[in-house]
Amino acid sequence: xxxxVDVSMPRVRRRSGLVCALMKPRTGGLGLLAxxxxxxxxxxxxAYAYDIAINAGLNAIVCVGLxxxxxxxxxxxxxxxxxxxxxxxxxxxxxxxxxxxxxxALATGAVLVGVLAFLVARPILRLKGHYLAxxxxxxxxxxxxxxxxxxxxxxxxxxxxxxxxxxxxWKLSGDTTWYWTVGVVLLVSxxxxxxxxxxxxxxxxxALHGTEIGAQVVGVDTAHYKVLVFVVSAVMxxxxxxxxxxxxxxxxxxKAGFMKSVELVTMVVFGGMASTFGAIVGAVSLTVLPQLLxxxxxxxxxxxxxxxxxxxxxxxxxxxxxLLDLLKTRRRA
Amino acid sequence: xxxxxxxYLFSGITLGAIYALAGLGFSIIYNASHVINFxxxxxxxxxxMATVSLVGMGVPLELAIPLAVLVSALVGLALxxxxxxxxxxxxxxxxxxxxxGASIFLRGLAQxxxxxxxxxxxxxxxxxxxxxxxxxxxxxxxxxxxxxLTVILGLGWFFGRTMxxxxxxxxxxxxxxxxxxxxxxxxxxxxxxxxSAGLGAIGGIVVAPITFTSYETGIxxxxxxxxxxxxxxxxxxxxxxxxxxVVGIAEAMSAGYLSSAYKxxxxxxxxxxxxxxxxxxxxxxxxxxxx
Amino acid sequence: xxxxxVDHLSKQFGGIAAVDELSxxxxxxxxxxxxxxxxxxxxxxxxxxxxxxxxSRGAIYLDGTTVSGKPPHELAAHGLSRTFxxxxxxxxxxxxxxxxxxxxxxxxxxxxxxxxxxxxVVKHDAAAREHCMGLMEFVGCGRYVxxxxxxxxxxxxxxxxxxxxxxxxxxxxxxxxxxAGLNATESREVDAVIKKIAAQGIxxxxxEHDMKMVMGISDRILVLNYGRKLTEGTPAEIAAxxxxxxxxxxxxx
Numbered sequence: 064x065x066x067x068v069d070v071s072m073p074r075v076r077r078r079s080g081l082v083c084a085l086m087k088p089r090t091g092g093l094g095l096l097a098x099x100x101x102x103x104x105x106x107x108x109x110a111y112a113y114d115i116a117i118n119a120g121l122n123a124i125v126c127v128g129l130x131x132x133x134x135x136x137x138x139x140x141x142x143x144x145x146x147x148x149x150x151x152x153x154x155x156x157x158x159x160x161x162x163x164x165x166x167x168a169l170a171t172g173a174v175l176v177g178v179l180a181f182l183v184a185r186p187i188l189r190l191k192g193h194y195l196a197x198x199x200x201x202x203x204x205x206x207x208x209x210x211x212x213x214x215x216x217x218x219x220x221x222x223x224x225x226x227x228x229x230x231x232x233w234k235l236s237g238d239t240t241w242y243w244t245v246g247v248v249l250l251v252s253x254x255x256x257x258x259x260x261x262x263x264x265x266x267x268x269x270a271l272h273g274t275e276i277g278a279q280v281v282g283v284d285t286a287h288y289k290v291l292v293f294v295v296s297a298v299m300x301x302x303x304x305x306x307x308x309x310x311x312x313x314x315x316x317x318k319a320g321f322m323k324s325v326e327l328v329t330m331v332v333f334g335g336m337a338s339t340f341g342a343i344v345g346a347v348s349l350t351v352l353p354q355l356l357x358x359x360x361x362x363x364x365x366x367x368x369x370x371x372x373x374x375x376x377x378x379x380x381x382x383x384x385x386l387l388d389l390l391k392t393r394r395r396a
Numbered sequence: 397x398x399x400x401x402x403x404y405l406f407s408g409i410t411l412g413a414i415y416a417l418a419g420l421g422f423s424i425i426y427n428a429s430h431v432i433n434f435x436x437x438x439x440x441x442x443x444x445m446a447t448v449s450l451v452g453m454g455v456p457l458e459l460a461i462p463l464a465v466l467v468s469a470l471v472g473l474a475l476x477x478x479x480x481x482x483x484x485x486x487x488x489x490x491x492x493x494x495x496x497g498a499s500i501f502l503r504g505l506a507q508x509x510x511x512x513x514x515x516x517x518x519x520x521x522x523x524x525x526x527x528x529x530x531x532x533x534x535x536x537x538x539x540x541x542x543x544x545l546t547v548i549l550g551l552g553w554f555f556g557r558t559m560x561x562x563x564x565x566x567x568x569x570x571x572x573x574x575x576x577x578x579x580x581x582x583x584x585x586x587x588x589x590x591x592s593a594g595l596g597a598i599g600g601i602v603v604a605p606i607t608f609t610s611y612e613t614g615i616x617x618x619x620x621x622x623x624x625x626x627x628x629x630x631x632x633x634x635x636x637x638x639x640x641x642v643v644g645i646a647e648a649m650s651a652g653y654l655s656s657a658y659k660x661x662x663x664x665x666x667x668x669x670x671x672x673x674x675x676x677x678x679x680x681x682x683x684x685x686x687x
Numbered sequence: 688x689x690x691x692x693v694d695h696l697s698k699q700f701g702g703i704a705a706v707d708e709l710s711x712x713x714x715x716x717x718x719x720x721x722x723x724x725x726x727x728x729x730x731x732x733x734x735x736x737x738x739x740x741x742x743s744r745g746a747i748y749l750d751g752t753t754v755s756g757k758p759p760h761e762l763a764a765h766g767l768s769r770t771f772x773x774x775x776x777x778x779x780x781x782x783x784x785x786x787x788x789x790x791x792x793x794x795x796x797x798x799x800x801x802x803x804x805x806x807x808v809v810k811h812d813a814a815a816r817e818h819c820m821g822l823m824e825f826v827g828c829g830r831y832v833x834x835x836x837x838x839x840x841x842x843x844x845x846x847x848x849x850x851x852x853x854x855x856x857x858x859x860x861x862x863x864x865x866x867a868g869l870n871a872t873e874s875r876e877v878d879a880v881i882k883k884i885a886a887q888g889i890x891x892x893x894x895e896h897d898m899k900m901v902m903g904i905s906d907r908i909l910v911l912n913y914g915r916k917l918t919e920g921t922p923a924e925i926a927a928x929x930x931x932x933x934x935x936x937x938x939x940x
Contacts, residue, residue, distance in 0.1 A: 137779075139489050186672050192488040193432045197622060198671045201664040204619070208664075212657045255802050262801035262808055263794040270777045270788045277775030280737060281855050282763030282792040291798065321615075325496055332493050337779060361508055368501025375494045376482045 089257045092340055096253060100246040104239070113238035115354055117310060120245035121303045123346035126330045127252050127339055128299030133328065134336030135260060136292045137272030138188065139196045141324050142203020143300055148210060148319020149176050150301030151308035155223040156216060165228045165235075169305040173298050180297035184290040203324050211316040222315035225308050241310050248306065249343075252299060256339050259295075268292055269337075333374050335381025344383040399530035404652040405645060406528070410537040410606070412644020413544035414440075415663075417599035418621020419628065419636035420551065421592035427568030427631045428588035431491050435475060435499035436596055437618020438506075442468045443597025444609035445506060448515040457520070465597045471502065472593025476586045499614065506611040517604040536605045543602045547595065548637055555633065564588060568631055616660060620647075623663040627670050629680025638678060642666075690715040690859055690890050691736070696745035696755075698731055698914075705731040707914040708745070713859070713892060713907075718885050720893040720901045722925075723911035724934055729894045730772055732911070733863050736892075737769045738762045750858070764792055766858030770848040770865060772894075782831045782839060782847055786819040787812075789854025822850040826880050842873045849880060859890040866897045878904060902926065910934070 107113050125147055132138050153172025157163040163171075187198045210217050217223065228235035235244060259265045270278040271285045278285050308314045317323065326349065334345020352370075356363050378385045418436055425433045446464035451457060479498050483491055520539050525532040555561035566574040567584050575581055600609065600617070607613070624643045628635025643663050651659035670677060691713040698706040706728045713719045721729050734740045736747055738759040747755035749765055757765075768789075777785050795801075795811045823829050826846040831839055839847065845865055852860055862881070866874040878900050885891050895901050901908065902922045910917040910925060912934045918925070925931055 133489060139492070141492075190671055190675065193492070194626075194671055194675060196488070196492055197432070197626065197667055200619070201667040201671075204664045205661050205668070208658065208661045212655075258804040259802055262804070262812065263791055263796040264798060264801040266780070266784055266788050267791060267796070269780050269784070273777030273779055274775040276739065276759065277771070277777060278788065279759035280763060280769050280775075281789045281851060282760050283788065284760045325500075328489075329493060329497075332489060336489070362504065364500050364504025364507065366504075368497045368499070368504055371497025371500065372479050372494050375486065375490045375497070376479070379486060379490055 089254070089261070093250065093253060093257065096340070096343070097250055100250065104242065110238050113242055115351060117238070117241050117245050118307075119347045119350035120242075120249050121307050121310070122327070122330060122350050123343045124245075124249050124252050124303040124306075125300045125327055126334070126342040126346040127249075127256050128296035129327055130331045130336065130339060130342035131256060131259070131268070132292050132296040133331050134338065134342070135265065135272060136268040136289060138289060138293070139192075139199065139328070140203075140293070140296070141196050141200035141321070141328060142206070143199075143296070143327050144321075144323035145203040145206035145319045146176050146180065146297040146300040147304035147307070147323070147327075148207065148314070148316070149179070150304030151314040151318055152210060152217055152223065152304075153301070154305040154308045155225050155314050159223060159225060160216070164230075165309060166230050169302065172305050173301045176301035177294050177298045180294045181290065184293040185286065188286065188289040188293060200321065200324070203319070204321055207316055207319040207321070210319055217316070220316060222313055223308075224313045225311075228306075228309035235309070245306065245310075248302070253339055253343070260339070264288070264291070329371055333370070333382055335384030335387075338381070338384050338387075341381050341383035345381065348382065400652065402529055402531035404648040406531055406533050406537065408645030408648030409641060410540050410603075410644070411647060412624075412641035413540050414599045414603045414617065414640070415620050415624040415643050416637040416640025417544055417547065417595055418617055419624030419640045420548070420633060421596045422622055422625040423628075423631050423633055423636045424551075424564070424592045424595070425588045426625070428564055428584050429480065429567075431480060431495065432622070433589070433592065434492065434495040434618065435502055435614075436592065436621060437614035437616070438499050438502040439468050439472060439593040439596030439614075440600030440603075440617045440621075441506060441609065441611065441614035442471055442502070442593075443600035444517065444604035444613065445510050445515065445611065446597075447601050447604065448517050448609065449510065451517065457518070461601055464601060465594050468597030468600075469590045469594040472589040472591075473586060475502075475593075476589035480589070481582065481585065499618070503611055503614065510611060512611060514608045514610045515604075516608055517601070519605040520602075534606060536602075540602050540606070543598060547598060548633075551595075551633060560587070620663040623667045623670075627666055627677055629677030632677065632679045635677055635679035688715050689713070690750055691892070692748040693732075693736070694746045694748065696732070696735060696747065697743050698728075698735055698740055699743040705914050706735065709911070709914070709916055710745075711909050711916065711919060713890060715858075715890050716885070716888055717906040718881065718891045718893060718904055720895060720905040720908045721911060722895065722898075722901055722908060723917070726913075727911040728914040729911055730863060731914070733769065733861055733892075733894055737767060737861060763855055763857075766856075767861070768852040768855045768857035768859070769861040770845070770852050770863055772863040772867060774844050774848060776836050776844055776847065778837045780836055782828065782834050782836050782843075783816070783819055783823065785836050785847055786822055786850045786854050787815055789851040790815040790819060792855060819850070819854055822853050823847070825853070825883065826850045827876055842869050842876075845869065846877065846880065849877075849884075853884065853889075857889060859892065860884060861892045861894075863894050864896065865893070866895060866900055874900060 103116065107116060129140065129143055132140060150172045153175060154165065154168045157168035157171060158165055183202060187195065190198050211220055235241065267278065267283045267288050270283060271288060275285045330345040330349045331342050333349060334343065335341025353363060356366055359366065418440060421436045421439065422433060425431060443464050446467045447460050450460035450463055475498050479494050483494050519536045521535050523534065525534055555565055563574065563579045564584050564587065566579055567581060571581060620643060624639035625636045627642055628639030643666055646666060647659050647662040650662045689712045693709060693711050696706055696709045697704060709732065721732060723729055731740065735742055738757050741756050746753055749767060752765065754762055754765060777788060794815055795808050800808045820832055823832055826849050828843050828846050828850060831843055836847065849865065865877050869877065874897055881891060881904060905922055907919060908922055908925045909919040910931050917930055917934060918928055
């Protein structure tokens with residue numbers, strides 16, 4: 064019987080410390096991301112470009128969390144935009160109608176979304192595959208319908224306007240300020256996500272993706288971990304939503320709708336599942352792409368749909384992960 | 397009081413028949429491939445829009461309808477051949493993205509080929525409302541019910557009495573087993589999409605005079621059809637019909653008695669309730685994992 | 688001293704009694720095998736003991752505590768561990784990570800410390816890594832440590848599952864057909880591993896078809912047929928038992 068492992072390779076490779084550090088996601092990858100975020104403004108020509116970058120960053124934050132759920136834990140959510148939207152609306156309602164400070168509103172929104180996610184998680188995550196997809200879809204649609212209908216508090220289809228994000232007198236406004244804020248929040252999210260993945264909690268999540276019963280017999284309470292990752296990803300989406308609402312100055316029910324949820328899942332899958340950086344690549348690509356296609360506006364849905372199908376058929380593991388694989392095999396040859 | 401109830405009941409049954417057809421489409425494809433076809437709703441949309449186009453070009457209704465159904469069936473075939481077959485043993489998430497991508501693509505295509513407006517199809521036999529026990533019913537509703545019933549009976553005959561139909565059912569029970577006795581799996585898959593696309597188109601056409609049609613009508617119709625299929629037990633034909641009627645009537649009742657703003661939410665509340673409490677649906681059966 | 692006691696255990700699937708009024712005891716520190724023709728209910732018994740199924744009737748006691756009806760992840764905390772007939776490997780992880788999941792209950796698995804990478808978590812993880820590499824050596828998979836689990840050959844995967852089960856530091860290890868699909872050499876290697884495990888004081892319950900292995904390694908053998916106990920005893924007693932012979936080979940003409 065042949066082995067697929069090259070057993071002539073020594074088990075432990077001695078490399079220089081620096082190279083070793085660069086190869087690890089936490090130091091190397093995070094460092095690279097920080098470098099990119101720091102240097103990118105040099106390449107951004109105008110406010111429009113900044114706007115795209117900021118939106119890409121916000122989407123990336125949601126996708127890093129969603130990737131924990133879909134890529135690592137192997138679950139699926141077709142309703143995650145609802146959490147994004149709820150965070151946005153929480154900030155909007157609390158700051159505009161009740162004059163809450165922005166930071167408190169953001170925190171409260173995150174907590175409320177966390178509680179909601181916790182309550183629905185256990186029953187929903189008993190489902191698997193297509194059924195789980197449809198349940199999350201149903202939940203997301205119901206939430207977006209409620210946001211659209213209860214206009215006395217949500218402003219209905221027209222949505223809400225928001226004021227600037229103010230923290231103790233300091234106003235968060237202007238493209239550059241928002242860019243750095245989103246950049247920092249993204250870096251923190253990535254750091255937290257990488258920590259989680261390379262820990263007993265992360266291994267438990269990845270294990271239950273492989274086989275739930277296999278994980279259970281070694282003591283992993285799979286239901287508990289599924290709820291945990293669902294809540295974490297929901298809270299991340301809510302925080303991103305709150306920031307988005309203040310940045311854009313408004314929020315509408317569409318931001319919580321089914322199409323937005325589909326976009327988010329596509330970003331995660333397109334970039335590469337089970338890869339934090341892949342999720343970022345996906346988010347950035349699919350935020351920038353519609354802007355590039357503005358000339359083809361009428362054909363945009365067709366192109367988007369074709370990309371979705373094409374990626375899944377030809378590059379099943381996602382763009383980033385497939386590229387990494389290509390580099391690995393090239394290096395080994 | 398009673399006439400209002402009857403009114404809601406009639407419109408509920410009419411809607412329910414359409415959801416039943418959409419749900420049957422889901423079930424047929426699910427049986428042949430264990431794929432949930434998120435693009436199912438688009439077949440209904442294509443049927444309606446194509447008929448409107450053809451009639452607009454001067455084609456008589458009797459000819460436009462079968463042509464539109466054919467168009468939809470061909471779209472279904474293309475979808476199966478170019479999007480689903482290449483995906484073969486992909487994970488659930490991958491397949492979901494593919495069919496959602498297909499539905500987005502088809503909607504985009506519809507926008508380009510047609511437009512973003514609502515269109516009306518002339519009713520098949522006039523619009524004089526019929527009075528039944530104090531409630532009114534549109535003659536088109538009778539068409540909806542009649543056509544749906546015929547289609548359902550036809551499907552029942554197909555799956556129960558023909559070799560092709562039984563082969564499809566065999567695949568739903570055991571893909572490997574069916575392959576081993578010579579059932580051509582790929583052809584079954586393609587056929588299931590063609591059948592569902594045709595089915596969807598018929599539903600979309602026959603309801604278009606009542607609800608109007610546009611490039612966007614597919615999304616909701618599809619999702620509600622899915623609700624019907626899941627309620628009845630995914631893969632169960634009779635279940636899809638039952639489920640469709642329940643969803644339709646529930647929607648009409650909630651629109652009438654509760655709030656019309658939340659009527660769309662009804663189908664999704666039903667999806668959640670079924671998935672939480674009765675995951676195998678009304679007529680489905682429990683599976684179990686062998687460890 | 689009795690470690691595991693099964694008392695009038697029954698499991699119905701619809702109209703079929705897969706296990707019917709089964710009672711037996713397993714002494715600590717022994718290798719106790721369960722054999723029987725196909726369909727006798729051996730894997731069902733294993734699944735009942737390990738919480739995959741809930742009994743229709745009867746009870747299971749581990750070290751005096753009732754464990755029947757408890758979910759699998761709780762049983763791991765009681766010192767129960769198992770491998771599977773149909774491999775349940777975590778295919779998206781490396782071989783070492785598979786075994787490290789087995790250390791789950793022994794590690795600091797609190798959420799916030801993991802999220803912020805507290806030094807305690809890192810230290811525990813490093814220690815776990817060492818321990819698990821040792822376990823992989825112990826079962827003979829040492830050279831596959833960094834390989835993706837999905838790339839391992841079948842025989843190595845069977846042993847990887849054993850390493851993972853051992854990582855929980857069980858009192859009692861249940862092995863479901865560990866030699867299935869292995870050739871003679873590999874079976875002997877698994878045999879040796881099981882002996883090493885028993886030598887450490889871990890009680891082993893073995894479900895197997897490989898008679899050579901069963902006869903050579905077991906302290907006691909339980910024979911099942913149609914979900915019921917046919918007989919139990921030492922290998923010598925079982926080999927000579929006429930009903931066992933006829934259940935396996937058919938009655939003399």
